[in-house]
Amino acid sequence: MLIRILGAAAGGGFPQWNCLCRGCETSRSGKATSLTQSSIAIQSQNGDWFLINASPDVRLQIEQMRAQQCFVETSRRSLPFASIVLTDAEIDHTTGLMLLRESSQPLKIYASTSVKRALTTGYPLFSTLQNYCGVEWLPLDLGQSIAIAPDLEMEAFPLSTKPPKYMQGEPGSQEIWGVGLTIRDRYTHGSLTYAPGLATIDEAMQRRFDASDLILIDGTFWTNDELPALGIGSRSALQMGHLPLSGKEGSLAQLAQLKTPHKTLVHINNTNPILIPNSLERQIVESQGIEIGFDGLMFTL
Structure with missing residues (x-):
């Protein structure tokens, strides 16, 4: 499989429009590379692409892929993705769905029941899209392997019980709102684990990472x-559901113990000095x- 980082920045992008922090000003001066908002894409051996999270920058990200001839265009109004996978219901990972409303076919979207409920009620993108291109919801159940292509299987695992802000008044505080994904290639046996929002790394998570050839992991904040x-x-990083990179309990110290061949940071906040x-x-x-991930970075597993 082929993996492409579409956007390596956290919500707001880099630079963020209303921020004058050192990093954003460095980017504006041309001395740091700008980044679009968090998303990746996966290609199977039959050529199909799968979009993982739909950021507000999805139009630009698609055009960047098209400029590099990533797509085989089949019609004048073709949808370049066979399906879309949502790891959570955060605005930064879902607003791009509205930019895909001009699709000539319903959007096939894998999402958990929590995410489906959020995007039907609290932030009713699914309800709105039904009046445009339509939505075909495909359940994303924890621990269940799903064949998304003949050569690719996907497994969701729990990451976060933190709901998006617009759903924080809802009951069920222990409900899983954010998931990670492990995607395995049945032919090459390569495996990717994607965890853009990560509050802790326990033993089970360490084993999952160690069993992966590539991990794309939360690099949001440097300090708590x-x-x-x-x-x-x-709010601190941990209060926002992100394990900071630095410190004795930070993710860098734990990542150093992993035998995973490739470790790449994604979902990096504009304030992070890295x-x-x-x-x-x-x-x-x-x-x-x-x-340190960047837009357009690609891997083959």
């Missing part, structure tokens, strides 16, 4: 108090053999 320290937010070339934080990450 990153936003409060900058005076641009009140996005600044030659920063000390970036050097620390790269010295540990961990790659």
Whole structure:
């Protein structure tokens, strides 16, 4: 399978339109590479592409793929993805669905029942899209392997019980709202684990990562108090459902113990100093053999 990072930034992109932090200003000056918002795409051996999360930047991401002749166009209004997979119901991972409303066929969307409910009631994208191209919902059940192509099987696993803000008044605080994905190629036996939002790495998660050839993992924040320290937010990284990279309990220390061949950070917030070339934080990450993801980065497994 072929994996392409469409957007490596967290919500808001890099630079973020209303932010004057060091990273955003470095990007605006042309000294740091800009990034679109979190999403990846997977291609099977038969040529079909699968979109994992639909960011607000999906139109630009599709055009970037088209410019590199990633798609075999079959009609004047073809939908370039065989199906779409949503790991959560966050605005940053779902708003792009509205930009796909001009599809000539219903959008086939894999999502959990929690996500389906959120996108039907709290943020009614599914309900709205039914009046445009239509939606065919395909259940994404935890622990169940789903064949999304003859050569690809996908398994969802739990990551987060944190609901999106627009659903926080809903009951069921222990409900799973965010999932990760392990996608395996039946022919090459290559495996990818994708975890763009990660609050903890327990033993089960370590085993899953170690069994993967590539992990694309949450790199949102460098420190737990990153936003409060900058005076641009009140919640810590952990309160937002993201394990920070640094510190004794941070993800870098745990990633260093993994035998996984390829470890790449995605969903990186605009305030994270690893996005600044030659920063000390970036050097620390790269010295540990961990790659900092960027738009257009591709892997073959």
